Amino acid sequence: MSDEPLPPRTAAVIPAAGRGVRLGPGAPKALRALNGTPMLVHAVRAMAASRAVSLVVVVAPPEEAATAAVRNLLTEVALPDRTDVVVVPGGETRQESVRRGLDALPDDITIVLVHDAARPLVPVDTVDSVIEAVRDGAPAVVPALPLADTVKEVVPGERGEPEPVVATPERARLRAVQTPQGFDRDTLVRAHGAVEAQGEDATDCAGLVERLGQRVVVVPGHEEAFKVTRPLDLVLAEAVLARRRANDGF
Template sequence: MSDESRPSPPEPRTAAVIPAAGRGVRLGPGAPKALRALNGTPMLVHAVRAMAASRAVSLVVVVAPPDGAAEVRTLLDAHPLPERTDFLVVPGGESRQESVKCGLDALPDGVDIVLVHDAARPLVPVDTVDAVIEAVRDGAPAVVPALPLSDTVKQVDPRADGSPEPVVATPERSLLRAVQTPQGFDRDTLVRAHTAVTDDVTDDASMVERLGTPVVVVPGHEEAFKVTRPLDLVLAEAVLARRRLNDGF
């Protein structure tokens, strides 16, 4: 059979894991952060839709609070989601790392690429998601989207008593990047990282780095910011309003 007539191999199957078990205390009392509403829709639903917007993503696994899987499943059922994408809700652990591991354990055979996405980044554009997936497809074992820093950064000697903190260094800003999600991984690489790194680490790419495995950066997007404080909710609402205006609804 000639190269021209030989069928091309199938594209690697991609799944996204969204850990959503945290309470988000910096947003204040009330519902867990992932369930806070943006434009009347829970932040988690926006994040799930952001992953499912990529045609490469065939499965989204939402990792719920340990005692809240039924509630999250009901929440997703109540909102329209793309029919071409499968959705799964599993209970998580006490830490983010444990919850991501629960999501990994729930993945079926045949998934080659795994995205890990913060539920608190509900507005990441699909082009950013696709760029991460494409970089993994091209051979990178771990990929993070990131932006250059706009502010000068100071390294300080922390003071627990609240007194002024001495500056000990000013890192070269051009060498630094602010990392976002989704982070993308070759599945086997991410599973090895979660097996080898057992202390509580909140960044999956950092776990892969500890294996000595290279991590690469692709351009992030300003709308992939993390909703952490009340002002972030205001900004997220403004982004959604602009999108509605631009899309004509």
């Protein structure tokens, strides 16, 4: 037997318990169809496309029937033999759902990806770049893109009302963050524990790590890793899939 240490095992946690009301009435956002296939299935396949990912934990809506439906859906999905899928019920908030996903991980997982089900088209090269940066020693890694638009900081007002501008941040220093975000497992567990003890909630796991005073680094994101939030995003996602089919036989 070789004395060389085995590479760290990586798991992806996909919180998919949200309703996604901005997409309009209908099924939960993660189950909306793209090219006839639920977004969640596309997201699971995107994580499993990385040879480094050996486990995908999907955090489903907390209702028993909804969790069972997601579990049944994913049993029909063909994935590489190297990748297992586990479905667990989620919580009332994204943070609680991620924490439940972390609780489901076996002890030998040392790197954790947290990925939005609503980013179903992230390329495998982006996933691999995040994992590699964690393997190289970064406790937290996020893929991100430079901003194309100038950003204004304002005093929030009522919807539709004029809002006074208070600052214009330097655009060159800003990035639009995507997922999967990657973490050293122990660091992410400590970050969630610290915020839970304070009774707070958060939607960005990397932000929790920042609060610990740990280093968070950015790697290049990808334009196809956009978040499907509004009806127009569904149209764009369908167009991306059509282009992939035409170019790559996807």
